[in-house]
Amino acid sequence: MMRDELKIRVVKGPDGVEFEVDPLRDYFCEAPPASHPPAYAKIVEDLFNWARSHSLWILGFGTGCGAIEMRPLMTPRFDAYRYGIAWRPTPRQANLLVISGYLSVKTLKRAIRAYEQMQNPKYVVGLGSCTINGGMYWDSYNTIKRLDDYLPVDLYITGCMPRPEALLQGFEDLKKLIRAGKAEGANQYAEKFEWYKANQKQVIHDWDMPDYNW
Amino acid sequence: MDFDWMKIPYAFLTLFIVVNYGFLLNAFIQKIAARVGRRHGIPIWQNYADMFKNYGLRSSITHGVMFYLGPVFRLSGGVGLILFVPIIYGSTMFSNMSFAGDLILALYFIFFGTLGMALGAGESGHPHAAIGITRGLSQVTTAELPFALAVFSVALQYQTLSVTDIVAAQQGGVMNWTLFTNPLAVSAAMLSFLGSMMRPPFDVVIAPQEIPIGPPTEYHSSYLALMQTNRAIFPIAKIVIYMNLFFGGASDWPTFFFKVFMIYLWSAFVGVVFPRFRVEQSIRWFLIWAVPLGILSIVMV
Numbered sequence: 001m002m003r004d005e006l007k008i009r010v011v012k013g014p015d016g017v018e019f020e021v022d023p024l025r026d027y028f029c030e031a032p033p034a035s036h037p038p039a040y041a042k043i044v045e046d047l048f049n050w051a052r053s054h055s056l057w058i059l060g061f062g063t064g065c066g067a068i069e070m071r072p073l074m075t076p077r078f079d080a081y082r083y084g085i086a087w088r089p090t091p092r093q094a095n096l097l098v099i100s101g102y103l104s105v106k107t108l109k110r111a112i113r114a115y116e117q118m119q120n121p122k123y124v125v126g127l128g129s130c131t132i133n134g135g136m137y138w139d140s141y142n143t144i145k146r147l148d149d150y151l152p153v154d155l156y157i158t159g160c161m162p163r164p165e166a167l168l169q170g171f172e173d174l175k176k177l178i179r180a181g182k183a184e185g186a187n188q189y190a191e192k193f194e195w196y197k198a199n200q201k202q203v204i205h206d207w208d209m210p211d212y213n214w
Numbered sequence: 215m216d217f218d219w220m221k222i223p224y225a226f227l228t229l230f231i232v233v234n235y236g237f238l239l240n241a242f243i244q245k246i247a248a249r250v251g252r253r254h255g256i257p258i259w260q261n262y263a264d265m266f267k268n269y270g271l272r273s274s275i276t277h278g279v280m281f282y283l284g285p286v287f288r289l290s291g292g293v294g295l296i297l298f299v300p301i302i303y304g305s306t307m308f309s310n311m312s313f314a315g316d317l318i319l320a321l322y323f324i325f326f327g328t329l330g331m332a333l334g335a336g337e338s339g340h341p342h343a344a345i346g347i348t349r350g351l352s353q354v355t356t357a358e359l360p361f362a363l364a365v366f367s368v369a370l371q372y373q374t375l376s377v378t379d380i381v382a383a384q385q386g387g388v389m390n391w392t393l394f395t396n397p398l399a400v401s402a403a404m405l406s407f408l409g410s411m412m413r414p415p416f417d418v419v420i421a422p423q424e425i426p427i428g429p430p431t432e433y434h435s436s437y438l439a440l441m442q443t444n445r446a447i448f449p450i451a452k453i454v455i456y457m458n459l460f461f462g463g464a465s466d467w468p469t470f471f472f473k474v475f476m477i478y479l480w481s482a483f484v485g486v487v488f489p490r491f492r493v494e495q496s497i498r499w500f501l502i503w504a505v506p507l508g509i510l511s512i513v514m515v
Contacts, residue, residue, distance in 0.1 A: 036272035051266030054257075076252040084260055092275075092434040095267075119434050120273040 003208055028210040035190040036120045038181065045181065052095070052121065053178040054084040056171060059094035061114055064101025065161065066127045072164045085171055091117040096174075099151070101161065102130035102137045103144050105203050112200060113209060115151055120186040125174060126156045127167070135160055149199045152185035152192075224307045225297055229447075231467075232296055236446030237261045239475065243482045247413075250486040261446065268439035277338045277432065284334015285433065285440035291327025292444045295320060295451035302470060303381045303463040317375045320455055321365060324410075327444065328354050331429050338432035346429045349493045350419040356500040357409025357416070363508025364403035368459050370515045371396050377455070381463035391462040398511035400460045404480065405504040407456060409496065411449060411478075413485035416496050453477045 008022045038045045062070065073080040074087070088094040091114045099111060115124065126147045129135035134145035147153055154177060157170035177183045189196060201207055241258045248255025276282060298316050302308035332351055335343040369375055371392070372383050384390045393400050409416045420429070430441060453474045457463060461477070464470035491499060 034273075039272070048266060048270030051263045051270060054263040055260070055267040079248075079253045079255075081248070081256050082254040084257065084263060090431050092432055093430075093438060095271075119271045119275075121271070 006208060024210045029212050032193050032212060033190040035187040037187060049179050049181055053175040056085045056096045057088045057094045058085065058096045058098055059091050059114060060087040060089055062100050063103050063107045063111060064130065066100030069161050069164055069167060070098065070100060073167060078164045078168065080168065083171065094118055096123045096125065098125045098127055099131050099147055101128045103147060104142050105144065108144055108150060109204055109209065122186045123154045123174060123183050124151050124185055125170060126153045128162060129158060129160045132156055144203055150196065152188045154183045154185050221311065225310050228301050228308050228310060229293065229296060232450050233446050236450045239478060240446060243478055246482055247486050265439050265442050268442065269436055271435035274435040280333045280337040284331050285437045287330020288327035289440050289444045291323050292447035292451050295323040296447060299454055299458060300378050301454060303465050312378050314376045316377050317365060317369060321362060324452065325358065335429040340432045343429055343431045346419060346431065350429055353409065353416065353419055353493055353496055356497045357406050360402040360500065360504035360508040361406035363512060364399040367396060367399040367511040367515050368392055377458050381458050384462040392460045396511060398507055398514055402504050402507035402511055403456065403460060408481055408484055409500060410452060411481040413481045415488040415491045418490050418493060449478065450474060
């Protein structure tokens with residue numbers, strides 16, 4: 001079922017010329033994502049990896065109940081900013097997507113669109129048991145069970161819910177992965193793009209968005 | 215007219231010092247604000263990490279030519295400002311390209327980056343960017359009004375449009391500073407200063423989670439890194455103008471570092487004490503409190 005604003009329509013321009021608009025084709029990119037392997041000499045990549053690990057910009061997008069555990073990180077008690085962790089309001093500038101807890105199919109759509117708009121390299125952290133095996137929602141009709149089937153997860157933080165300390169520890173572990181150059185989820189997503197899309201379309205029945213969102 | 219080619223490497227040296235000082239000073243001021251909130255705040259080298267990361271991103275998306283040029287305009291506004299005002303008074307090495315009418319040019323450069331940004335953000339096609347730039351431009355315009363009035367007042371007072379001459383007229387003791395010879399102009403300018411430093415109470419335009427950060431919504435990777443570099447240069451450049459016009463300039467680097475830090479601290483001090491204004495509130499505030507001061511200062515001169 002396609003929403004009205006996404007249907008093909010004829011638009012009359014200010015100069016009187018009529019032309020056809022296909023929102024899904026005209027407003028979005030048509031090319032599948034490309035893999036960007038590390039391109040520079042090792043010493044430069046090491047510098048970049050150091051900078052990437054010390055500048056984690058989280059997309060401020062809470063998908064489930066775990067989002068409440070992220071808020072205390074900004075407060076004086078936990079103060080994640082001293083570890084180079086900050087929150088950005090737009091996916092263009094963020095490079096870490098935290099899926100905070102259960103992910104309903106409806107939210108999965110938004111998470112995919114947000115993830116695809118982020119720039120390579122980008123990382124996904126699954127927060128809480130729900131992202132690993134569905135957690136307490138394992139038999140729910142409307143949530144996904146394994147986040148890894150839909151987005152390339154770099155790191156899981158277990159618990160229901162993990163406390164902010166656990167989050168900080170998780171981010172420190174993610175930093176080690178990035179420093180070692182092992183956090184290449186964005187390239188993995190690009191290389192296995194067909195597989196991820198098939199999985200996503202299997203659960204999202206009313207697919208009313210473009211296949212490529214960037 | 216003969217041009218001294220040695221000025222070019224000197225200008226690069228100035229730029230290098232200013233960029234690094236700007237990065238460190240920005241982080242330091244943020245740390246002070248964090249300490250007021252009982253946080254530790256970011257590490258002092260955080261801005262370098264952010265910048266390297268953004269330059270090091272592997273993919274980027276463009277929305278057209280103006281989208282490229284927006285950050286470039288912005289950066290050239292900051293760099294231009296640095297290059298055309300004397301950084302260190304009396305030093306041939308660090309006076310850069312300053313010339314007789316540079317005060318007008320400086321006023322122009324202060325606004326230049328914002329306009330480039332407006333065009334670039336407009337091209338991104340993001341509605342938040344368009345709204346953000348409208349709000350930003352209206353606030354910056356009203357904030358610049360008192361500053362422009364103060365600059366005219368100072369120019370009338372010293373009968374010159376050259377920043378170097380204005381600094382020269384203020385030498386020979388603290389009581390010769392414009393701060394004491396023309397206090398009205400300085401207070402109008404210092405109120406205007408608050409509006410352009412992107413700190414509370416006037417930072418609602420770029421505040422995260424407002425209209426999601428306004429103009430730079432669509433900017434990412436190296437575009438954003440260019441703008442971050444400018445965020446290091448521009449406040450320093452702006453403060454240098456203030457220092458030269460109102461606080462006697464600086465005749466060596468330690469004085470420069472100290473005065474720039476103190477002037478920057480003024481905006482941080484006000485920022486941690488007062489909460490944010492909405493855009494229409496801040497416009498009203500500038501028009502009611504700062505602009506009359508500026509007009510009065512011109513009348514008094």
